[in-house]
Amino acid sequence: METQQLKDFVLDKLEDAKSRDIVTLDVTGKSSITDMMLVCSGNSKRHVNSIAEKLVEATKHANHAPLSIEGQDTGEWVLVDLGDIIVHVMQDETRDFYQLEKLWG
Numbered sequence: 001m002e003t004q005q006l007k008d009f010v011l012d013k014l015e016d017a018k019s020r021d022i023v024t025l026d027v028t029g030k031s032s033i034t035d036m037m038l039v040c041s042g043n044s045k046r047h048v049n050s051i052a053e054k055l056v057e058a059t060k061h062a063n064h065a066p067l068s069i070e071g072q073d074t075g076e077w078v079l080v081d082l083g084d085i086i087v088h089v090m091q092d093e094t095r096d097f098y099q100l101e102k103l104w105g
Contacts, residue, residue, distance in 0.1 A: 001064055003035060003084045010085060013058045014040050017051040019089065025104045034081075039088045039100050045075030051089045052078035 001009065007024070014022055019040035028035045042048035049072055056066055059082060068081040076094045080087040088100060 001062065006064065006082060006085055007036060007038070009058075009062065010038060010055065010082070010087060013055050014038065014051065014087070014089075017054045018047075019051045021095075023101055025101065027104050030104060034084060034086045036085045037088060037100065037104060038085060039090065039095070041092055041095055042089055043091075045091065048078055048089050048091055049075045052080055052087075055080055055087060055089075 011022065011024075019042060022038060022040040025037040025039065026035070027037055031037075040051070042051050052069065052072065056069060059066060059080075064082065066080050066082055069078065070081075071078040076091050077098075078089045080089070090098075
């Protein structure tokens with residue numbers, strides 16, 4: 001999948017999983033590890049993990065398995081590395097604390 005197709009696919013899966021406040025950050029030229037970050041919120045640890053698990057499952061079925069998944073043990077912030085896109089699924093408190101949108105925006 002090309003980056004735009006992957007982005008559309010991921011956004012669709014995040015919306016299906018009822019994630020909230022989805023923000024797309026273009027970090028081309030700002031980051032050497034990815035071109036785009038998607039940040040979204042879940043209501044609880046269980047919801048954050050569920051969003052990430054559904055995304056991982058869907059990308060595997062689409063033959064675009066994640067390179068890495070981090071944070072599933074705590075459920076406060078799960079990172080799904082899809083190469084050109086990194087997805088951050090966070091609880092509201094964690095998202096407010098780290099403010100990735102301000103850092104990378």
